[in-house]
Amino acid sequence: MSAASAATAGSEDGNGKVTRVIRVGSRKSQLARIQTDSVAEKLKDLYPEVHTEIVAMATTGDKILDTALSKIGEKSLFTKELENALERNERENPHDAVVLHPKNAGKTLHTLPEKSVIGTSSLRRAAQLKKRFPHLEFKDIRGNLNTRLKKLDEKDDFSAIILAAAGLRRMGWESRVSQLLGPEDCMYAVGQGALAVEVRARDRDILDMVSVLHDPETVLRCVAERAFLRHLEGGCSVPVAVHTEIKDSQLYMTGAVFSLDGSDSIKETMQTSLVMDTQEEEGSSDDPQHVGITARNVSSRDQASAEKLGVDLACLLLSKGAREILTVARQLNDAR
Incomplete structure (x- = not known):
């Protein structure tokens, strides 16, 4: 998952007319710029009157290159400066x-x-x-x-x-x-392959603009994955993996935790039913967030079901000893 953050401003064109400027923050790496530029281009196509300005910045993960990610001891190494991802675009191959x-x-x-x-x-x-x-x-x-x-x-x-x-x-x-x-060899990381755009909560018009970029299935899968990881209190310092898919209005999720050498693991699969109704619920005037995601064009009921699935699966793993595996993994990683 990658993130860009959007802010707004105004400027004058050559005729003295004030135009809308959206400043988009991005990591400096080539891949981050490619991903950020792709979002900016989509916004330009949808809103020709808007001008986008890319602001490149270095994140904690970019600056510390001589230490393993798992040893740095911070979460959101590549998004902390851009804040946590709130909005998602269509997901690439997550494998x-x-x-x-x-x-x-x-x-x-x-x-x-x-x-x-x-x-x-x-x-x-x-x-x-x-x-x-x-x-x-x-x-x-x-x-x-x-x-x-x-x-x-x-x-x-x-x-x-x-x-x-x-x-x-x-x-x-x-x-x-x-x-x-494939998942039989290596399940992927939470949110892997999904693009995220962060928007300030008060910029409701920007939320409206980027909401059209949402892919409902990607949103629901990522809500479940993020809820699973958050409930496990996982991060870069522990081996946590997932696999999600939606078939016939059912969201399936497999989650697992591993010891550092892979010799000890717990893996389980659960599912939940979805309505897959993209229409906003009647009377909905606020923007409920599910594990940091605001998705206006995705059923809030389905998002709640996806979040519950992630939490329930994490609880199942914890009841079978996942906390002990993760605790030992953290201790061994810290000692390396």
Whole structure:
């Protein structure tokens, strides 16, 4: 999930006429700019009279590159300066992808030689893949996509790296995807593949503008995922993974927690029924938020059902010992 934040101002054009200016904050990385620009372009198409101005900024996660993400000890490393994401756009493929070193072309994680080193900065990925592929070794790798691919291609430190498929596609690097990892290999992170736009609560007109970008299914899936993670009190320092899908007006969610080495895990699946009515409820005048998401064109009843599903699934895992697994994982991560 990526975020951009919007603010507004006014300016005069060459004829002295005041026009609407929307300032959109973005991380400085190439991928963040591509994603932010795509949202800005959609807004321009929908509202030609509006001018967008991109304001690039560095986040905590961008500034600290010599420490594993799980060791920094803060949440929202790449969104803190942009605040938590409130609005979502249509979701890309949320799955993880394997990018092989050129010398390993044609191979998969299953067929890589014993002790091959796989690069990933995610405890979630490493925990699941260690369990699934015990013949492989995993090592932390930091940097933006360009940097990680350069480290992979120009050195022999890694046989492959694991990246989000959505990021590779948005960068135009789909040809580098050697293998897509399904949920049987590696469930994805909460919100992965979804775009988010933060809007100040008082800017109701901006909320109206960006609401047309919502994809209802993406909103409901992300509400459930975020509720699950929040109730578990998870973050970068613990391995938590999800898989959601909507079929026949049913929202299905699988959630799991893992020990750092993947040897201990709890995974369960639950579902809930949806109305999938995109019309606003009669008499609704405020903007109820569900786990930080404001989605005016998505049924509030369905959002409440999705949030409850995430909480219920988290409670089920906690009743089966998830808290103990996560506590040990945090302690071991802090001690590394």
